[in-house]
Amino acid sequence: MKFDCRETSDLLFVKVLAERIDAAAALKFKDSLREFTGQAKASHVVLDLSEVGFIDSSGLGAVVAVMKLMGSTKRLDLAGLTPTVEKVFRLTRMDSIFTIHAQAEDVNKLYKAG
Template sequence: MELSTTRHGDMAIATVIATRIDAAAAIAFKDAVRAAVADGPDHVVLDLRQVTFVDSSGLGAIVAAMKGMGAGRRLDLAGLTPDVAKVFRLTRMDKVFVIHDDPDRLIARATG
């Protein structure tokens, strides 16, 4: 699983470079997120624009990544495709995560 991480002020954007977060990719995803945010800012946004499929293992991996952030840190999501957004709505995880429509707007806001 590949992530591309960029820092914008006091926020980092971690872009998932994959179309699926499923059982086959869940462990690699958790490890990649942990490595990407280890020394980063307290606010991390996971850019999921390229992800078109998330299963229950993938959803669990995203939740584990959020819990792994630790106290005082926050993991938001952005750019959910319609199918991925549906999974978050059906599981009510859209109430757990802050979900932004467009990561580019967040970057513009963070950089002034």
């Protein structure tokens, strides 16, 4: 699984460069995100899922696990959910747990405005 990471002073953007986050990829996904967030100085992480067309319960569990691993010192937001992925988050009510942005760039605009 590949990722594109970029960090600004306050934000870490992690774009998932994969079509699926499923049982086969969930462990690698979680381990990679743990490494990225652990090394980051930024306290706000934005996970860009705009290239992910499918996520199963293992993938959803991995996203939740990453949020828990980050603890109370860092914040995880999601961005760019495709319709199928957004539906999974909505049906499982995880959309009430995470702040979800239409696109990753929206977070940058919010930070600059605030």
